[in-house]
Amino acid sequence: xKITVTGSLGNISKPLAKQLIRAGHQLTIISSNAExxxxxxxxxxxxxxxxxxxxxxxxxxxxxxxVVYTMVPPYFGANNFREYVRSIGKNYAEAxxxxxxxxxVNLSSIGAHLDAGTGPIAGMHDVELELNKLSNVAIxxxxxxxxxxxxxxxxxxxxxxGILGSNYPATARLVMVHPEDIAAVAAxxxxxxxxGKSIRYLVSDDRTMGPIATVLGTAIGxxxxxxxxxxxxxxxxGMLQNGLPPEMARNFVEMGTAIRxxxxxxxxxxxxxxxxxxxxxEAFAQEFADRFKLV
Ligand SMILES: NC(=O)c1ccc[n+]([C@@H]2O[C@H](COP(=O)([O-])OP(=O)(O)OC[C@H]3O[C@@H](n4cnc5c(N)ncnc54)[C@H](OP(=O)(O)O)[C@@H]3O)[C@@H](O)[C@H]2O)c1
Numbered sequence: 001x002k003i004t005v006t007g008s009l010g011n012i013s014k015p016l017a018k019q020l021i022r023a024g025h026q027l028t029i030i031s032s033n034a035e036x037x038x039x040x041x042x043x044x045x046x047x048x049x050x051x052x053x054x055x056x057x058x059x060x061x062x063x064x065x066x067v068v069y070t071m072v073p074p075y076f077g078a079n080n081f082r083e084y085v086r087s088i089g090k091n092y093a094e095a096x097x098x099x100x101x102x103x104x105v106n107l108s109s110i111g112a113h114l115d116a117g118t119g120p121i122a123g124m125h126d127v128e129l130e131l132n133k134l135s136n137v138a139i140x141x142x143x144x145x146x147x148x149x150x151x152x153x154x155x156x157x158x159x160x161x162g163i164l165g166s167n168y169p170a171t172a173r174l175v176m177v178h179p180e181d182i183a184a185v186a187a188x189x190x191x192x193x194x195x196g197k198s199i200r201y202l203v204s205d206d207r208t209m210g211p212i213a214t215v216l217g218t219a220i221g222x223x224x225x226x227x228x229x230x231x232x233x234x235x236x237x238g239m240l241q242n243g244l245p246p247e248m249a250r251n252f253v254e255m256g257t258a259i260r261x262x263x264x265x266x267x268x269x270x271x272x273x274x275x276x277x278x279x280x281x282e283a284f285a286q287e288f289a290d291r292f293k294l295v
Pocket of ligand 1: 006007008009010011012013030031032033036050051052053071072073074107108109110144145146147150
């Protein structure tokens with residue numbers, strides 16, 4: 001099959017592309033950076049260099065594809081993050097229609113069933129709606145939970161403060177996934193026929209924050225690493241001090257409130273995947289420890 005993959009050689013797109021190329025498919029990978037073309041070609045794909053804000057470019061990159069994998073690249077400089085995410089979903093929808101793409105596998109998020117109260121995830125709700133407007137296009141939304149790799153953003157906090165923390169307590173639950181487990185499910189969906197519009201939830205592990213801190217801490221030789229609950233205000237100020245733009249900091253604080261209340265997991269709990277991903281937190285913790293040594 002001819003497949004166009006967005007997301008360059010990112011967390012999910014790289015293992016996804018490698019798997020699809022191994023299976024004999026013809027891949028085009030979208031990157032915004034011309035310097036990535038050589039690395040994309042080195043894994044056996046064609047590079048399409050351009051940006052997801054350019055519908056004409058997307059249309060060209062999607063033309064002739066049997067399946068497109070869509071994801072919205074993170075852009076923390078957006079003045080209105082939700083509007084940014086929605087606008088990329090709208091661009092994808094327009095390009096998919098113009099290029100007559102029959103099937104789409106879209107990376108969405110746990111919590112995307114909710115219209116508000118979820119911070120950065122609300123835009124994913126909008127993307128699903130934009131794509132679902134397309135008639136005669138089969139669409140599978142993969143609702144992924146919290147990526148393990150997000151914890152790599154906490155390495156400075158561990159080093160400088162000796163803690164892990166956010167605006168939810170040690171007893172708060174976190175549903176998590178490894179990018180390789182997402183890539184495996186995306187590859188499966190891309191390679192099998194499906195019709196209509198549907199949702200598939202993903203998971204690798206489902207734990208609470210205190211034990212998560214212990215597992216990550218143990219892997220880096222700090223088994224006593226505590227999980228510390230911040231107030232919303234402390235979390236906001238901490239993110240601002242670390243240079244996160246206010247719009248994003250506010251979004252992440254709101255997402256934290258949805259983790260604290262459990263709001264985020266509601267629809268997932270009603271529709272849990274029958275087969276979970278294989279990479280559990282302890283396995284990721286070894287990757288985390290390798291990363292910790294480098295940063
Ligand atoms: N983090 C989570 O917990 C979580 C949970 C659920 C869903 N998600 C979704 O997952 C997404 C991230 O997926 P990921 O981790 O696989 O992505 P990623 O590793 O962040 O990779 C995205 C790649 O997209 C490319 N890119 C950036 N801006 C672009 C632009 N304007 N036009 C074209 N390409 C551009 C970049 O590569 P180049 O430099 O080569 O262009 C970048 O490396 C999030 O944005 C969110 O929608 C995340």
